[in-house]
Amino acid sequence: MRIAIVNDLPMAVEAMRRALSASPHQIVWTAGDGAEAVDLCARDRPDLILMDLTMPRMNGVEATRRIMAQNPCAILIVTAGVEDNAAHVFAAMGQGAIDAVDTPLLDAGGKGEGARALLAKIDTIARLVEEGEAPRVLPASRGAAAGGLLAIGASAGGPAALAAVLGRLPRDFPAATVIVQHVDARFAQGLAEWLDQHCALPVRLAAEGDSLRPGTVLVAGTDDHLVFKSRDRLGYTSQPADHTYRPSIDVFFASAGRWWNGTLVAALLTGMGADGARGLKDLRAMGHHTIAQDQASSAVYGMPKAAAALGAATQILPLERIAPRLIELLSAGRGHQGFHA
CATH class of the missing domain: 3.40.50.2300 (Response regulator)
Structure with a gap:
């Protein structure tokens, strides 16, 4: 280079x-x-x-x-x-x-x-x-899971975008939120603390064995992949080992699609590369509502562009419209319910 x-x-x-x-x-x-x-x-x-x-x-x-x-x-x-x-x-x-x-x-x-x-x-x-494109501005048994889940993936430009979205969510937001942001593990704790200062919801790093709670935001906190270890517990795994970015958004989206049976909404925000696009498409195919950030509001239109190209997003929205749509979807309980075949 x-x-x-x-x-x-x-x-x-x-x-x-x-x-x-x-x-x-x-x-x-x-x-x-x-x-x-x-x-x-x-x-x-x-x-x-x-x-x-x-x-x-x-x-x-x-x-x-x-x-x-x-x-x-x-x-x-x-x-x-x-x-x-x-x-x-x-x-x-x-x-x-x-x-x-x-x-x-x-x-x-x-x-x-x-x-x-x-x-x-x-x-x-x-x-x-x-x-990917260079930066541009512009099977296991599953039990029923209660409540809603918001899964967000982000990379370059992500901290500001995450703060903008989380900052518009109310204190009584009824869903659990899990974030996979591409960031070195050394900065993960600082990122969680920084986001915690920008929103009404409590934000902390996801720990091994954590359960999901409505109104709480968990952030992937190591260089391993954050995944569901059971229908209601999170944890970390070193596999698959061949992903360019660790933690991988695709890996978490796939895990959420496998285990979560309540309402699930997934959003892919600004970032370089294509991580998360394939996982977002698979979630949409399962009937979940999926959102990609639009080009004009993305700091780096790489991951959302890849999602758009795959037809992975139910909606493509500017950053300022993502939080209101999440509130509408998850507060109303709309989205995919029940078991997958």
Whole structure:
């Protein structure tokens, strides 16, 4: 991939150069702040930008917002102390950044742990670019399950979209909600806490053996897949092992379709790649109501576009109309009921 580096610290830039030196990727330009990156991206758009958060003139969050609005491309946040900057990381991801990783340390060979983590993230993004479109702005026995379930999948741009949807759900929302957001496990707790501050419903990470409760939001919290382990209990599994993203939205949607027999509504929000599209289509085929975010309101129109192309969505809605529709569907108890053959 053609990669650009945006960082005001020469040592950080050099550390990334060394990490990439033995890879097949090419560094096409570097910028010392967000404003310069916006200008350079307009003249020579790379496949991927390694974006710092704290810089003079324009920070990484604002630079990400402007690039995704004007000349969108894949953006990976690479900054010192990502866990200590969770709020800014989620803000950047809300503007369309795909993931975040710590800046590697400068060492002689560029092969330290930090360099390996960076290259692993880049390789994952490269696979996503290959399997989907680049970012654009715009059988077991089942018992009956009581109540309703809202299943949401999201990726790049997801934190802001999730906050927008959850923030419009009332405190007495009658369904249980489960979210699978593509995010490094180190940031999952911070994401749950951040979302909890943006909505009336309690938000926390899903734990092994959790049961679903109306009015509670559970977020996938590890690098394993979140699934139903029984008709009313959640848990984690390492299988299937070959998914590009962990946790996988497709895996959770398939699990929900297999075990849940109450009202089920599934929504696929902004994100890069195609994870969740096939699972959404299967849920629709079972008779469940499915929603995909529209192109105009998606920070990255990858996953919802894949769902639309498959005919997976019962409805394609702008972000601001998704929460009212969820309230209508789940409060009224409409949707698929009963057992599957």
